[in-house]
Amino acid sequence: MSSLVTSNTTLSSLTDEQQLILNNVREFVQTEVKPRAPQIDKTAQFPHDLFKRCAELGLTGLAIDEEYGGLGQGVLMEQLVMEEIAKECPVLALILDAHLLSYRLINHFGSKEQKKRFIPPTASGAQITAMASTEATGSTNFAEQQPMGKRDGDGIILNGTKLFTTNSDVAGFYIVQGMVDGEFVNVIVEKGTPGLETGAIDHKLGMAGSSTGTVRFKNLRVPKENILAEHSDVQDASFALCFLNISSISIGLAEGVLEKTKTYLLNRTRNHKPLAGFQVVAHHLAKMQTQIELAKSILERAAKLYDEGRPDVVLTFMTKAFACEMAVDVANLCIQLHGAAGYMEETGIARYLRDAKCNTIGEISTDIHYDYIALRMGLPIDTSFPLFG
Amino acid sequence: MSKVIACYKWVADETDIKVNADSTLDISKAKGKISDYDRNAIEAAVQAAGALGGTAVALTFGTPKAKQSLKDALSRGPAEACYINAEEAARADGAVTAKALAAAVKKIENVSLVVCGEGASDTYARQTAPRIGAVLDWPVITSVSSVRFDGNALIAVRRLEDCMQTVKSELPAVIAVLPEMNSAPIPGLKAVLSAGKKPVTEFKAGDLGVDFAPKTTVSALKAYAMNRKSVIFSEGEIADKVKELTAALRKEGVL
Ligand SMILES: Cc1cc2nc3c(=O)[nH]c(=O)nc-3n(C[C@H](O)[C@H](O)[C@H](O)COP(=O)(O)OP(=O)(O)OC[C@H]3O[C@@H](n4cnc5c(N)ncnc54)[C@H](O)[C@@H]3O)c2cc1C
Numbered sequence: 342m343s344s345l346v347t348s349n350t351t352l353s354s355l356t357d358e359q360q361l362i363l364n365n366v367r368e369f370v371q372t373e374v375k376p377r378a379p380q381i382d383k384t385a386q387f388p389h390d391l392f393k394r395c396a397e398l399g400l401t402g403l404a405i406d407e408e409y410g411g412l413g414q415g416v417l418m419e420q421l422v423m424e425e426i427a428k429e430c431p432v433l434a435l436i437l438d439a440h441l442l443s444y445r446l447i448n449h450f451g452s453k454e455q456k457k458r459f460i461p462p463t464a465s466g467a468q469i470t471a472m473a474s475t476e477a478t479g480s481t482n483f484a485e486q487q488p489m490g491k492r493d494g495d496g497i498i499l500n501g502t503k504l505f506t507t508n509s510d511v512a513g514f515y516i517v518q519g520m521v522d523g524e525f526v527n528v529i530v531e532k533g534t535p536g537l538e539t540g541a542i543d544h545k546l547g548m549a550g551s552s553t554g555t556v557r558f559k560n561l562r563v564p565k566e567n568i569l570a571e572h573s574d575v576q577d578a579s580f581a582l583c584f585l586n587i588s589s590i591s592i593g594l595a596e597g598v599l600e601k602t603k604t605y606l607l608n609r610t611r612n613h614k615p616l617a618g619f620q621v622v623a624h625h626l627a628k629m630q631t632q633i634e635l636a637k638s639i640l641e642r643a644a645k646l647y648d649e650g651r652p653d654v655v656l657t658f659m660t661k662a663f664a665c666e667m668a669v670d671v672a673n674l675c676i677q678l679h680g681a682a683g684y685m686e687e688t689g690i691a692r693y694l695r696d697a698k699c700n701t702i703g704e705i706s707t708d709i710h711y712d713y714i715a716l717r718m719g720l721p722i723d724t725s726f727p728l729f730g
Numbered sequence: 731m732s733k734v735i736a737c738y739k740w741v742a743d744e745t746d747i748k749v750n751a752d753s754t755l756d757i758s759k760a761k762g763k764i765s766d767y768d769r770n771a772i773e774a775a776v777q778a779a780g781a782l783g784g785t786a787v788a789l790t791f792g793t794p795k796a797k798q799s800l801k802d803a804l805s806r807g808p809a810e811a812c813y814i815n816a817e818e819a820a821r822a823d824g825a826v827t828a829k830a831l832a833a834a835v836k837k838i839e840n841v842s843l844v845v846c847g848e849g850a851s852d853t854y855a856r857q858t859a860p861r862i863g864a865v866l867d868w869p870v871i872t873s874v875s876s877v878r879f880d881g882n883a884l885i886a887v888r889r890l891e892d893c894m895q896t897v898k899s900e901l902p903a904v905i906a907v908l909p910e911m912n913s914a915p916i917p918g919l920k921a922v923l924s925a926g927k928k929p930v931t932e933f934k935a936g937d938l939g940v941d942f943a944p945k946t947t948v949s950a951l952k953a954y955a956m957n958r959k960s961v962i963f964s965e966g967e968i969a970d971k972v973k974e975l976t977a978a979l980r981k982e983g984v985l
Pocket of ligand 1: 482703
């Protein structure tokens with residue numbers, strides 16, 4: 342069954358090269374990623390082989406400036422690529438997302454020297470990177486957050502633990518965010534630095550194969566060169582970009598599971614007629630397709646605003662909240678429409694729901710996104726999260 | 731420097747082709763793509779050019795629509811591309827296609843090897859390489875599974891029905907390669923972005939001095955239907971069932 346006409350609306354504004362890139366990514370996903378996806382889910386082993394292939398193809402540097410070894414392809418292209426990968430393997434897209442988030446922070450807050458040192462290995466994929474921010478008190482509970490370090494001359498001594506860090510066990514360096522002497526800082530901690538310990542959680546609901554875990558510091562000294570420009574402003578469009586990436590993952594995931602469900606229902610019959618032709622079922626499918634298109638539309642608008650240099654942070658929050666919740670609903674209904682077959686891991690449908698759930702929590706949970714939107718609507722929301730400015 | 735030419739065809743993507751109720755085909759919504767085996771041909775030409783110290787040139791004969799294939803072809807490694815832009819390509823048969831490609835090969839000059847895919851993913855006629863060889867009066871080796879070079883000679887291993895045959899030929903020559911020849915890697919994004927900077931030579935139908943009138947015409951194109959007979963052999967031991975199955979297949983003319 343060919344894909345829907347509407348799915349190609351975005352592509353009208355792409356150049357020949359961008360269209361080719363997407364075709365190649367689609368081929369990579371269908372021929373190399375799709376056959377590996379169930380195995381990654383089952384074994385929960387980090388897919389080093391596929392990350393390496395992403396690097397070889399240039400996906401690790403897709404949106405990174407050419408000056409630093411990337412391909413300078415912009416935010417919208419990155420979203421389309423994430424979406425394509427997530428159709429078959431959301432976790433691979435998540436791994437790339439965490440990797441690119443670190444780049445964004447260095448690119449925004451780093452000095453020229455820091456960019457020259459840390460961005461090229463990120464672009465080439467020679468090093469996997471991670472962003473460690475969440476602490477035991479909660480990812481957005483800045484009022485109760487303990488200081489993670491102290492100034493020591495021109496450096497910082499870190500002591501503390503970051504939780505739920507994606508790529509925790511595989512990263513070559515970490516962007517660590519937290520409070521130091523009453524200020525919010527971003528520092529780079531390199532693998533092998535004395536005082537650094539990392540570990541991964543083996544069992545989680547979904548996104549198996551990503552290394553999610555702790556990053557612990559014991560009297561770890563961060564030299565001056567690894568401290569990104571100090572700032573009190575996390576309310577930053579660069580950080581909010583990660584919300585678009587995670588939204589694209591959810592959209593791709595929803596498209597992937599819906600396409601499989603549609604195929605299944607076109608072939609499964611009741612009274613010798615395809616189930617997809619029963620109006621109730623057909624309407625479910627049509628509504629899900631509509632939800633996906635809505636998410637794609639808002640995502641495209643938000644991504645284009647970034648590419649035009651006038652990002653709208655509220656729109657990224659809306660995109661994240663809507664797209665990530667939508668994907669959970671779609672994956673859930675797709676299991677239902679598969680009946681028992683959907684409940685069995687072998688059919689590869691259940692995995693989509695387990696993976697989808699990650700995105701309503703990771704990169705700040707939906708409720709907080711709505712908090713922020715509500716605040717911007719002028720509602721009297723009480724919050725201590727500095728994103729709210 | 732000698733040139734190694736990869737001939738490729740821009741075909742309709744079969745996944746987009748719809749079969750109408752009367753078994754005719756609707757290709758109006760099909761996107762184009764480089765024929766699958768021709769990707770192996772392009773990769774083989776790039777590798778051969780490397781081995782011979784020459785340059786690889788991608789060559790296609792197509793309608794104006796085929797222009798969109800050039801960046802894709804160039805992203806796969808050739809240093810340059812040639813495009814025979816002719817409406818006549820839509821009606822071309824094997825003879826016309828081969829004459830057009832051979833004429834372009836002559837224009838390109840200094841060609842040591844022409845590489846074609848064994849067959850195109852739309853018609854799979856397997857005529858292009860042999861016919862180009864006939865027009866140019868060059869040796870032709872088909873069903874090539876691997877090649878190596880020894881001075882000015884090419885040594886090819888051919889996969890035939892029940893054996894592997896190794897043949898040697900002087901260059902220039904024409905070969906048709908099987909997909910097992912190489913893995914035709916997916917082009918990296920950098921290669922895609924730099925493809926547009928490579929040189930492209932465009933030939934118009936009139937430039938080549940070729941008679942484009944086809945000697946064959948397609949009078950109908952219909953999808954064939956696959957109907958299941960749904961026969962189940964459930965009685966008796968496994969050996970009996972196998973006997974019954976083979977007997978039934980023989981009766982159908984399958985075995
Ligand atoms: C798979 C995965 C990967 C992750 N990767 C990373 C990573 O790479 N780096 C990193 O730093 N973190 C990472 N995280 C952590 C993630 O960012 C946090 O889990 C997320 O932001 C939610 O924070 P929390 O777990 O502290 O929930 P809590 O803050 O404890 O919140 C729990 C729930 O309470 C509600 N809630 C909390 N506060 C409010 C409020 N103010 N108003 C209304 N409702 C509220 C929400 O419903 C929320 O979901 C990851 C998490 C997962 C699941």
